[in-house]
Amino acid sequence: MTGVSLFSKIAILGLGRMAKGLAIDLGLQGIQVYMIDLKPRREKERRQREKDLKEECESVVGLLGRESCSYPFPIYLDTLSGEAYDLVFEGLPEEIQTKRIAFSQLAKETLICSMTSTFTVGELASGIDPSLSVCVTHFMNPPYLIPFLEVVPHPKMAPLRERQLFKFLRQVGHMPIRCKSSPGFVISRLQLCLMNEAVRLMQEGVASPEDIDKAIKYGWGYRFPVMGVLEFIDVGGLEILFHAGRSVSDELNRPDLRCPDLIQTKFREGAIGTKALRGIFEYKNHEEVRRADINRLKKQVRLKNLLDSIHEEEGEWEKEEEQS
Numbered sequence: 267m268t269g270v271s272l273f274s275k276i277a278i279l280g281l282g283r284m285a286k287g288l289a290i291d292l293g294l295q296g297i298q299v300y301m302i303d304l305k306p307r308r309e310k311e312r313r314q315r316e317k318d319l320k321e322e323c324e325s326v327v328g329l330l331g332r333e334s335c336s337y338p339f340p341i342y343l344d345t346l347s348g349e350a351y352d353l354v355f356e357g358l359p360e361e362i363q364t365k366r367i368a369f370s371q372l373a374k375e376t377l378i379c380s381m382t383s384t385f386t387v388g389e390l391a392s393g394i395d396p397s398l399s400v401c402v403t404h405f406m407n408p409p410y411l412i413p414f415l416e417v418v419p420h421p422k423m424a425p426l427r428e429r430q431l432f433k434f435l436r437q438v439g440h441m442p443i444r445c446k447s448s449p450g451f452v453i454s455r456l457q458l459c460l461m462n463e464a465v466r467l468m469q470e471g472v473a474s475p476e477d478i479d480k481a482i483k484y485g486w487g488y489r490f491p492v493m494g495v496l497e498f499i500d501v502g503g504l505e506i507l508f509h510a511g512r513s514v515s516d517e518l519n520r521p522d523l524r525c526p527d528l529i530q531t532k533f534r535e536g537a538i539g540t541k542a543l544r545g546i547f548e549y550k551n552h553e554e555v556r557r558a559d560i561n562r563l564k565k566q567v568r569l570k571n572l573l574d575s576i577h578e579e580e581g582e583w584e585k586e587e588e589q590s
Contacts, residue, residue, distance in 0.1 A: 277349075278340070284381050286323075289323070293337055294327070295438045301342050304368060323339055346368070352377065366393065377430075378390075378401070381404065387400060387418050387420045388420070399420070403415055413441045508533040511523060
């Protein structure tokens with residue numbers, strides 16, 4: 267059972283979509299969790315909620331090809347009832363007072379991971395005993411399919427507790443990153459730029475909505491699973507980004523499309539990526555770059571074969587022929 271040696275009793279506060287998704291995710295790793303509603307309900311409604319939770323878990327587990335007989339279904343509770351949990355994921359409504367009241371009922375040694383998209387870790391920890399460990403864990407939905415999440419630890423969190431959390435998250439199949447408390451974190455800011463620009467392209471009539479989506483599915487979708495955006499800048503050449511940013515910005519009269527100051531500074535310094543052995547990242551030598559290129563190409567071939575097979579099963583190419 268993954269992660270049991272690190273946390274023996276895990277609870278999830280709330281019954282929202284992300285909370286249920288995380289319960290399913292941990293269950294798939296053999297970890298039973300306590301789903302705590304914290305909302306007063308009549309007995310009939312309570313039983314219905316419990317039934318709905320189990321049915322949703324069964325549905326997803328079946329969809330993922332797992333046997334429900336070996337799946338540890340979450341235990342539904344409607345109160346914290348004085349139980350001692352050593353790890354709690356909080357997915358309550360985005361009301362700061364509701365969260366603080368719940369936190370105040372937890373033991374001081376509990377590690378609290380809030381799944382908020384609204385409040386900073388400082389706001390969440392305000393007024394709480396300093397010995398309590400608080401952080402923000404921002405998963406992507408659904409967490410049982412997407413391993414990425416952002417973790418924003420409280421500045422005063424003990425390093426040992428932070429390492430313990432990161433180790434647990436990796437053991438249960440996630441890829442956490444550490445980031446500062448900033449509006450939108452990392453992934454939401456990146457998504458915001460992409461989504462707004464996609465709508466602008468549609469609004470300007472540059473391409474149809476369907477074709478803009480194809481650009482992502484068949485363009486970025488084939489590239490970025492095996493390399494990061496910043497890595498791509500270095501591989502492609504930082505000078506390309508510099509000149510393209512200036513050209514497109516001037517042509518569209520869009521100052522916001524100009525490159526950030528950091529790119530302009532690196533361009534002037536000649537730090538233009540892998541060919542110069544320095545750019546966004548630093549590189550030891552050209553042999554290291556060559557090996558990385560070969561490794562990336564092998565991954566991309568595997569990815570292409572997988573995605574091609576998926577699209578062929580759906581008859582995507584035939585649909586395109588019919589529409590052309």
